[in-house]
Amino acid sequence: MAKYQNLVDQLKRQIQSGIWNPGDKLPSLRKQSEHSGMSLMTVLHAYQLLESQGWITSQARSGYKVAPRFKKQQQVQMAVSRTENVDVNEFIFEILQAGKNPLMVNFGFAYPSPDLYPRYHINRALSAAARNMPISSAFNNLPPGNEQLRSIIAKRYTTRGIEISPDEIVITAGALEALNLSLQACTKPGDCVVVESPTFYGALQSLQRLGLKALSVRTDPTTGIDIDSLERALQTHDVKACWLMSNHQNPLGFTLSDEKKKQIVELLQRYNVALIEDDVYSELYEGNEPVSSMKMYDQSGNIMLCSSFSKSLVAGLRIGWVVAGKRSFDIQKLQLMSTLATSAPIQMALVHYLTSRNYESHLKQLRKKLHERKSKMADFLSTLLPESVKVVNQKGGYFLWLELPKNIDAMQIYQDMLKANVSIAPGKMFDVTEQYNHCIRLNASFELDQQRAEALTTLSNSIIHHMNE
Incomplete structure (x- = not known):
């Protein structure tokens, strides 16, 4: 197929799916040429063919626009949504505070069940670290962090086919600090940052705190972020960074295919946009084959890979890291100006545990139990809920995503459940628009x-009640 025909087919598909709407201005010939790698004449040929077929129109000194008669079909979700001022923190704070009630059955909880943690071995490692901590430990654990811990993390990445030097790794106080430092290293207040729609609420809180603008890009519960919509966001906005989860995404649970991971990396490299890869769930895969990270395809050092031990070991340790690429020194300096350093005793305790205990055995049991529990809960919900409620259960991780009929407000169900001492995570937590008000995330x-089981029965009854109103 001729190159110009590929571009023609791509733009037709994008117009039909609502990525380009009637009246939208297409990228100029020069910009389209730069980003597609095609010559100016090839792009011009494609645009002229689309114009002759009535898909687009041209105006002197105004470029090309989508023709008015090509109305998009009603979409489940907007392709790209820009939010000038992210304002979610108060709402999210209220929901998280409500979940702290000790009597609560907590399906809104973000971490794995505490009974899955190897508490005894971790406590012993903490005691050993405290007893044997040298006087110089405070200095040895300053940014970029404990050298032995960074070496252990780098070696673990080699088993996933990612070659990383320990010098690229900066130890942080949990993954969220790693993600925040990464954002600060490549943006300034007022910049645009691409996030998935829906996305992890911590990303929205970070954008709000740093005064950044959110570009929410359409994301499918099964296949992940829409590549065409992502490219449109890059074409039409001055995007500085992209914050994505490629494995067991929170809240939807999907894992991107290796091919899609590679396509995203190539696309962002073409537009010179930094990628912040939130990879905290990558150890929680299902089966025997580990999942890859987008960092594997990085040729530019423009990807910052962030993760932690909070989801795979113990939440309270608050030890994370960022594989910072070319921004390693920038992130270390930012950390010195904020938290100074990550806890030296906790870093040393992790080194002690990871070198003296069978972490792999723990992970194997963890993955098995998460798979069993999630499957059991999904099956149970399927017996309780009508067919019009979709229970999205992806491989790996531990979240279920419920899609209710669109006329149902999940916040009403959330309020019902609070009265019954049951917490859920309503879809409103995960987006700055109103597109997911009918959805619920559950920790399985x-x-x-x-x-x-009784709490899930109460939840199902509340959903059915609101559907029948």
Whole structure:
């Protein structure tokens, strides 16, 4: 197929799916040529063919626009949504505070069930680190962090086919600090940052705190972020960074295919946009084959890979890291100006545990239990809920995503459940628009005992009640 025909087909597809709307101005011939790698004449040929077929129109000194008669079909979700001022923190704070009630059955909890953690071994490692901590430990654990811990993390990445030097790794106080430092290293207040729609609420809180603008890009519950919509966002806005989860995404649960991971990296490199890869769930894959990270395809050092031990070991340790690429020194300096350093005793305790205990054995058991519990909860919900409620259960991770009929407001169900001492995570937490008000995220890492079965029955009854109103 001729190159110009590929571009013609791509633009037709994008117009039909609502990525380009009637009246939208297409990228100029020069910009389209730069980003597609095609010659100016090839792009001009494609645009002229689209114009002759009535898909687009041209105006002197105004370029090309989508023709008015090509109305997009009603979309489930907007392709790209820009939010000038992200304002979610107060709402999210209220929901997280409500979940702290000790009597609560907590399906809104973000971490795996505490009974899955190897508490005894971790406590012993903490005691050993405290007893043996040298006087110089505070200096040895300053940014970029404990050298032995960074070496262990780098070696673990080699098993996933990612060659990383320990010198690229900066140890942080949890993954969220790694993600925030990465954002600060490549943006300034007022810049545009691409996020998935829906996305992890921590990303929205970070954008709000740093005064950044959110570009929410359409994301499918099964296949992940829409590549065409992502490219449109890059073409039409001065994007500085892109914050994505490629494995077991929170809240939807999908894992991007290796081919799609590679396509995203190539696309962002072409537009010179930094990628912040939130990879905290990558150890929680299902089966025997580990998942890859987008960092594997990085040729420019423009990807910052962030992760932690919070989801795979113990949440309270608050130890994360960023594989910072070319921004390693920038992130170290930012950390010195904010938290100064990550806890030296905790870093040393992790080194002690990872070198003296069978972490792989723990992970194997963790993955098995998460798969069993999630499958059991998904099956149970399927017996309780009508067919019009979609239970999205992806491989790996521990979240379920419920899609209710669009006329149902999940916040009303959230309020019903609070009165019954049950917490859920309403879809409104994960987007700055109103597109997911009918959705619910559930934590499926807990054992489905009688109390939780009764709580899910109460949830299902509330959903059915609101559907029948």
